[in-house]
Amino acid sequence: xxxxxxxxxxxxxxxxxxxxxxxxxxxxxxxxxxxxxxxxxxxxxxxxxxxxxxxxxxxxxxxxxxxxxxxxxxxxxxxxxxxxxxxxxxxxxxxxxxxxxxxxxxxxxxxxxxxxxxxxxxxxxxxxxxxxxxxxxxxxxxxxxxxxxxxxxxxxxxxxxxxxxxxxxxxxxxxxxxxxxxxxxxxxxxxxxxxxxxxxxxxxxxxxxxxxxxxxxxxxxxxxxxxxxxxxxxxxxxxxxx
Amino acid sequence: xxxxxxxxxxxxxxxxxxxxxxxxxxxxxxxxxxxxxxxxxxxxxxxxxxxxxxxxxxxxxxxxxxxxxxxxxxxxxxxxxxxxxxxxxxxxxxxxxxxxxxxxxxxxxxxxxxxxxxxxxxxxxxxxxxxxxxxxxxxxxxxxxxxxxxxxxxxxxxxxxxxxxxxxxxxxxxxxxxxxxxxxxxxxxxxxxxxxxxxxxxxxxx
Ligand SMILES: [Fe+2]
Numbered sequence: 001x002x003x004x005x006x007x008x009x010x011x012x013x014x015x016x017x018x019x020x021x022x023x024x025x026x027x028x029x030x031x032x033x034x035x036x037x038x039x040x041x042x043x044x045x046x047x048x049x050x051x052x053x054x055x056x057x058x059x060x061x062x063x064x065x066x067x068x069x070x071x072x073x074x075x076x077x078x079x080x081x082x083x084x085x086x087x088x089x090x091x092x093x094x095x096x097x098x099x100x101x102x103x104x105x106x107x108x109x110x111x112x113x114x115x116x117x118x119x120x121x122x123x124x125x126x127x128x129x130x131x132x133x134x135x136x137x138x139x140x141x142x143x144x145x146x147x148x149x150x151x152x153x154x155x156x157x158x159x160x161x162x163x164x165x166x167x168x169x170x171x172x173x174x175x176x177x178x179x180x181x182x183x184x185x186x187x188x189x190x191x192x193x194x195x196x197x198x199x200x201x202x203x204x205x206x207x208x209x210x211x212x213x214x215x216x217x218x219x220x221x222x223x224x225x226x227x228x229x230x231x232x233x234x235x236x237x238x239x240x241x242x
Numbered sequence: 243x244x245x246x247x248x249x250x251x252x253x254x255x256x257x258x259x260x261x262x263x264x265x266x267x268x269x270x271x272x273x274x275x276x277x278x279x280x281x282x283x284x285x286x287x288x289x290x291x292x293x294x295x296x297x298x299x300x301x302x303x304x305x306x307x308x309x310x311x312x313x314x315x316x317x318x319x320x321x322x323x324x325x326x327x328x329x330x331x332x333x334x335x336x337x338x339x340x341x342x343x344x345x346x347x348x349x350x351x352x353x354x355x356x357x358x359x360x361x362x363x364x365x366x367x368x369x370x371x372x373x374x375x376x377x378x379x380x381x382x383x384x385x386x387x388x389x390x391x392x393x394x395x396x397x398x399x400x401x402x403x404x405x406x407x408x409x410x411x412x413x414x415x416x417x418x419x420x421x422x423x424x425x426x427x428x429x430x431x432x433x434x435x436x437x438x439x440x441x442x443x444x445x446x447x448x
Binding site: 204 | 248252253257258260261264265268271272273275277278302303310316325327329339340347362364365375381384385387388390409437439445448
């Protein structure tokens, strides 16, 4: 039997730590003990597989997937597109990408969101798609608004889109957020600033992409996503001693 | 100057936030949008094996249930095979082994129905005791937490499990063991996850 290759170790200093004092909710929701390092087994190398039978083609079009026929949500019409790659810079094809976001006034369609910003009857706020054979994906949506949240008294989230990505193995599972180039709220945000390295934060900032913009129609932002990479050589170590 | 490595860096994680349901379980956020929501069926009717239910709470450092948590489940079938092309062996056509679970917004209780997994291959020819991989995200969790659920009626398999045995502290091993009872003729395994504090659940860096 061919032994499946394992994933590279996750760089825990590139990700936010569990405990981030300025993001108050993390204080009581962060483990205090160190995580136990676990070399991958089949349980971590494998993960769910999705196909076109799981989703509908309209699911990646937030401009129409909740709107009444002939209507559109209010807000700046945007395309968010990019590729899902791994750390070896290889595309990750046929992987599920799911997004959710507030509408243009910063309001979520969620029974727990009570912000003053108005709900938009033509905007649901979620979408999903599978990457193609080159790892490429795209969504059409409106640019989300900033919204206030209870952390410090006067905190506002920068405009953002939540992303959930699978990859091929459960060890690659990732949730993150996309921010927009030029937003002055990014630098002030306690959630953004849970990430210690400014270069890692830049990896979450989508860039205006005029070449992908559709003239007189929709502005494009490019957002590439990188998942953990795998070893190319298959080997076993024999370290036991536990 | 020396040469450069060409690897990319993994995209850094951010919290799933309080409104994760909109994206991953919109029906629970309060609206219908997709023809089918994913992760509702871990083991369809053709999946063989013992039908079980798993229930619990996710508890924060103050001792309170976390009511806006989302868990994902990943497990092998009753023969210890994952529904994935790299795992040799067959799985039943409607066995996916993956599920998505959210809590009751009022109580924080969560639960899912599945089949009890079989033992799976470990590293270096070892065998792993039956287990379910869990991934936990929520507001305030900056990077999803990975843990494993084992079964208290698999005592000898658990004692030989190479992953349980990497945990130095006997007492902490107990945090990974779900306890079985029977309700209305169905085996129910209780698995409370303590994010922080006394009897903090073991989390893995996988
Ligand atoms: Fe958000």
